[in-house]
Amino acid sequence: MNINPMAIMELQQKFNTFKAEHPRVFPFFNAVKDSSLQEGTIFDMKITTPDGASKQCNIKLTQNDIDLFRTMMDMGRQQ
16 A cells, blocks of 8 residues: 555645644543543534534444544644
């Protein structure tokens, strides 16, 4: 698998922009990472569009999900 360094740099810039525009996301994950991120925890997501339509789903966390969230948190701390 070839990884394009320019694509990684672009992803890092977008990640930094996301962190700047949504400053409450990573503190939220920090608050729940040790006590709530365990297999079987239900992660509930809801999206509401500007016109008021909403969609909702949830997932039961697996170890793979937890590993992904922790990797994202580690990326956030490195910035």
